[in-house]
Amino acid sequence: MKIKKFFKKEIVLLFLIILLFIVSSYLSKRYLSSPESLIFLKEIEGVFIFILIMIVAVVIAPFETLPLLPVAASLWGPNKAAIYAIIGWTLGSAISFYIARIFGKKFVCKFANKIDIDKWQGKLPKKKLFWIVVFARFILPVDIISYAVGLFTKMPFSRYLLATIIGITPFAFIFSYGAIISIKWQILASVIIIMAIFFNYKKLKKYIYN
Secondary structure, eight states: OOHHHHHHHHHHHHHHHHHHHHHHHHHHHHHSSSOGGGGGGGSHHHHHHHHHHHHHHHHSTTOOOGGGHHHHHHHHOHHHHHHHHHHHHHHHHHHHHHHHHHHOHHHHTTTSOHHHHHHHTTTSOSTTHHHHHHHHHHHOSSSTHHHHHHHHOOOOHHHHHHHHHHHHHHHHHHHHHHTTSOHHHHHHHHHHHHHHHHTTHHHHHHHHHO
16 A cells, blocks of 8 residues: 555645645735725624535535635634634535435545545545544545545444544634734744654554554
């Protein structure tokens, strides 16, 4: 199994997403510090729109919404932004899981790339799957793994949902609060996170397959 190559690709993707997040954070601080022109988004309609975007992002993979968190944090504050993101990501993950489990691979490929789906086949171990989902959610909450778990495993929905919430929750709060700190601290934190994940993939591999 070429887990090393596979994992490095995930790191590169994470790096690109974090880069977009930092750019989005900078633009949000600069142009949304007094968002009178977007005042309607602060109302309940704006919240529903944001949550709907998060849901669609998970179902129609691999649309990534992490760069929208700085905008949400500027509009509603980091606490509410994190909560709204958790709701959207969790509902989207649940929908994706059921689509895969009920309708199968052929139908899933209408939403997600078949090549990306196939990459996960055979890479999800039967043991310790709960914590693999937690870890995957913590790295990239909006990911093809929702479909992969539904298609290629027998993991119960209740355990999948719990693992998803556990993984998504710290991710959402970390990045929501990260959106309001200075750019230099965002860059430093991003480098630390990516390096920590990259240099510990061997430990992760050992944990998964032992």
